[in-house]
Amino acid sequence: MDSALTEDGVLAAADGRRAIGDESTRRRLLGSLVEHPLLDAWLAFPEEGRVTVRTGKVELGQGIRTALAIIAAEELVVSPARIDVARTTTGSTPDEGFTAGSRSIEQSGAAVRQACAHAYRLLRDRAAARLEVSADALVADDGVFTTSNGDTVSYFELAAEGPFDYLVTAPAPLQPAAEHRFIGRGIPRLDLPAKISGAPAYVPDLRLPGMRFARVLRPPRPGATLETATPATVGSADVVRDGSFVAVVAGSEGEAEEAAERLAALLDWRGGMGFPLDAADPSYMAAHVVSSYPIIDGLASDGPAPPDPISHDDAALVLHSRFTKPFLLHGSIGPSAAVALHDGASLTVWSHSQGVGFLGKSLADVLGLDRGAVTVHHLDGAGCYGHNGADDAALDAALVARACQGQPISLRWARADEHRFEPLGPAMVVDLTASLGRDGRVSSWDEDILTYRHNARPLPQATGSRLLASWSLDPPVERSRAAPMLDFEAGGHRNGTPHYELGAMRVVKRDVDDASPLRTSAMRSLGALANVFAIESFMDELASAAGADPVAFRLGHTSDPRARAVIEAAVELAGGLEVPAGDDSVGRGLGFAQYENSMAYVAVVVELEVPARTAQITLRHAWIAADAGEIIDPDGLLNQIEGGFVQAASWTIKEKVELGPDGPSCSDWDSYPILRFSEIPSIHTKLIDRPDCPPVGAGEASCGPAAGAIANALAQATGVRVRDLPFRPEAIRAAFDALD
C-alpha cells in the first residue's frame, strides 16, 4: 500500500522525530499503524495453515524477521512455524521509511503486535458468531478456536469470510505476559539455515532467466570525467556508457570482472577533485563550520544562536579535554550489489537498501520514470551498518538495465570500489569543559560537538540526487548534499547530551560541510560513538580529579534507576574495576550510555592488556549489562549487543580512513584492518528484563559504551589518557612519550 502521509510525515517517522504527550503514547503503542492503520495491510491468511505478516522493515542481520514472527505468533496464538514474513516491496508492504536507528522493534514490532492483537479479536468474534457462543467461551490454539463442547473452527475458515476492512486507531489488549510462549524466549532465526549453509540468500545469489552480469568502472578520483570514446565491446562483454558512467556487461560474472580489468587499462580519466588531506583535523573542520545549533532537550534548535560558554569561575577545578574520532568505513564483507530489469516502460530492482521506498522514488527521478513505474524488492545483503553503497549500486544496475532492456542485470561492486566509494562514517571532534565543585560534584558542563553530516541517504529531492552515478551522467544530475540533522538525538548530537545530572549544561553542535567531494553518511550509532567515548572518558578524568571511584562518581551523578541498575550489574559481573594485583600492564574501565537518552541502557566493563614494549592493546574480557525494556527475543538481543561491542572495539582500537589526494587511500582489508577472531575477548552479558517497559532495539546501544570502557581501561593500564581514536600502537606510544 502507498503511504497515506505527506513526504514530511513519512520523513518525520523515518528520522525518528519524537512526538510528545498523547501522540507519543499512541505512537509507542501502535508503532507504524499510526501512518498505516489499515489492518489488512499488515497481515493476511493466504492459504490454509499460513499467516503472512507484512512489514516495511528489512532484514539487515539484526533478526527482525524472526522477532516479528515471534510477536505475531504470540498475539495470534499460532505456532511461529505458520508465519511467513513477506519481503518488503514498494507498493505492497507498508512504507515504514528506513530500517535504521534501532527502530524496527519499536515501529514495526509495535504495529505487527497490535495488528495481530486486533486480528485475533476480530477472528474470535467471527468464530463466536459462527459457533453461536460468546467470544469468552472460545479457546484458541495454533489457529483453531474450540468451544467447551468441542466445536471447532479454524482461523483460515474464518479469514475466508473476507478482509477485515478495519482501521486500527486504538490499542487492543495484548496476550497476558504470564501466558507468553514465545516472547521472552525466542525461536531460532528463520533466515539462518539458508544463509549459514550457503544456499541462495543474498542479492548476488538471485538468478533470473537470461540474466547478465555487470561491473562498473569508477573514476580514479571523485569527479574525474571520461573525455574520449570507449569501445563498444571488450572481448565478450558489452560496454555501457552514459557520460562518465561506464560499465561492462557480460554473460557471467567472471567475464564481467575480466572485462572490467581490461577496459580499465583503456580509459582516459581527466580532472576531478582531490580530497582535502586534513579533512579530519579539528582546525580544518572548525574552518568549515556552516552553522551552530544549541542542543536543547535532545533537539538541535535552529532558532537563536547558541548561548555563550558557561563561565566556570566559582568552581574548585575546571577541566578541559578534546576528543576526536576519524572517518570510518562501514566495511561490509559483501560489496554492494543489485539486480535490475528494465522493460522500456518500467523498472524492477532487487536491492539490499535500508529504504526501498525512498530508493524507488530516487531511481525514478534520476531515470526520468514515473515514480509508479519503479518497483523495488528488498533482498538480503551482507551487513551494511548504515548507509553504504547499497543504494548507489541499485542505480548502477538500473543504468545498465536501461541500456540492456528486457535483460535482468546482476551488478556488484568490486572490493576496492566498496572501500573507496561508500559514504564514510563522519569524523567528529568533541570538546568538553566541566567544573568540579568542592563537594566533588560536577557543577557545570560545556560541550562543543564538531561534526560532518550523518545523513546523505537518497531521500527524493526537489532537485538533484544523492545517488553516486547520477553525478556522472550526461547531463549530470546535480549532487544533493546531506542536510544537517536537527531532530531528537539525531546525527552528530546523538547522545551528545550526557545522561548524568551535571548542573548547568550547554551543548552546542557545530555542523561542518566543506563542499568537497567527501561524502559522509549514517553509520551504526551515528554521533553516539564519538559523544559517548568523549563523555565517558571525561567522566573518568573528572572522577580522578575528584579523587573518586569511577563507579561511585557515576552513580553519584545519576538518579535514574535503570541507569544505576546496568552500571551496577556490569561492575558486579566484572567483580569490580580493580585489576588483579601484580600486572601493571592491565587495566579495567567502565563505559555507560542510554542510547539516544531514551532507548536501551548499556554499561560495559572491559579488561585489557597493553605492554609498554609493544603498546598494542589486547582485549581480555568484556562484561556487559543491558536493559532494552521488555525482552522479545533474548538471544537476538544478546547477539546485537555483543556484535555492537565487537564492531565498536574494532573501530576504537584499529580503524581509521586515511585520506589520500584521490580519496580514501584504503582499498582493501590490508590497508583498513579490522578486528579478527584471535583478538576477540571473552564476553559475558547480562540482560535486564523490564516487562513493563516497551521493547526497544539495541543494535547500536553498546557501541558508545564499548569505546568509553576501552578508553578508560587503557588509561588505567597505562596511566596516560589517549583522546584520539583509534588506539593504535603509535597513538599509545605517543601518549607514553608525552608523559616522559
Next chain:
Amino acid sequence: MPVLYVNDGEHDLEIGSNLPLLWALRDQIGLSSPKYGCGLEQCGACRVLVDGVPVASCRTRCGDVAGRPVATLEALRATAEGHEVIEGLLRANAAQCGYCLPGIAVTLIWLAMRRPVPFDEVVRALDDHLCRCGSHPRILRVARRIFDPDPDAAGDGSRAGHGNGET
C-alpha cells in the same frame, strides 16, 4: 578447457584457465555457497577445499585445479562433520548477516575432520576469515564446543580471550 571435479561431479567447461575458480563455481556450476568478498584472499568468504585443503577460490585459477577434487559447502554440509558444524552454528544463532558464515563453516568442517585440533590452532585458522557483524564470540563458542568440549579438564577454561565467555 579445464575439466573441473566439483563435489563429485565432472564439469567440462568452456572457460579460460585463468578464470578464478570462484566464478566457475558460481557462474558455470551454479553454486551459491562460495561468496565474493574481496577477490584478494583477505576475507575467507570464498573458501572451498581443493585436494582436501582450504583455498581462496577467488585467487585460485581454474587451470591450476583442473583434474583435482574441489569440495564446496554444498557437499561438505552433507558429511557428518558438516552436519555437526552447521547444526552447532544454527543452534547458537551464530551469525548476524551470515555472509561470512559459509566460508567459516568450510574451515570448521575441514578442521573437524582432523580432530583433535588444539583450540588455539582453530582460532588461528579462523583468523583467515573476516566478520564485520561481530559474530565472532558466538562462532568461537560453537568452535569451542566442537574442538574443546571439556575446557575445564584442559585447565584453561577460565583464561582470557577468544570469546569463551558464556552469557
